[in-house]
Amino acid sequence: MLLGVVAAFGLYWFAPWKLVTDTYVDDALPATAATTTPAPSASGATASAPPARNQVLAGGAFVTHEHATRGRAEIVRRPDGRHLLVLRDLDTSNGPDLRVWLTDQPVLAGTAGWRVFDDGEWFEVARLKGNRGDQVYELPSSLVPADFRSVSIWCRRFAVSFGAAELTAT
DSSP states (O other): OHHHHHHHHHHHHHOGGGGGOOOEEEOOOOOOEEOOOOOBOTTSOBOOOOOSSOEEEEEEEEEESSSOOEEEEEEEEOTTSOEEEEEEEEEOOOOTTEEEEEESSOOOOGGGGTTOTTSSOEEEEEEOSOSEEEEEEEOOTTOOGGGOOEEEEEETTTTEEEEEEEOEEO
């Protein structure tokens, strides 16, 4: 009886079937334009109007941490001023309790980067929709994207990053 309870708990906690199953996501990606610095007017002031099209403000490629992870993360500003977090061509392992986090921590390569993202400021964007494909997450208007420098695919159950991308201004 006790062995059965321990086995059931172990299966729940580690969810080993997630290592051999994939969840594909195919969100419609926003069309984007490169960010450009507005030209100064005749008075020397720069225009601060929102862009006429979606613009990539920052982005970077994912690096592997606990599990092999590839793809690209981008912060996109919409013409109405709202922001999106876009994950392009994400490819990582499936796992228990995976989340998408924006963090103020730098991305460190290898095992040094596995557990740094909960050390500082972080914001949980959402549960990861799937471990493969294109994903779009709307960010709350109260969030200031420039306050964050990285995106982590965070396993909340084991407090470890599967992979992360440094957000570099474009």
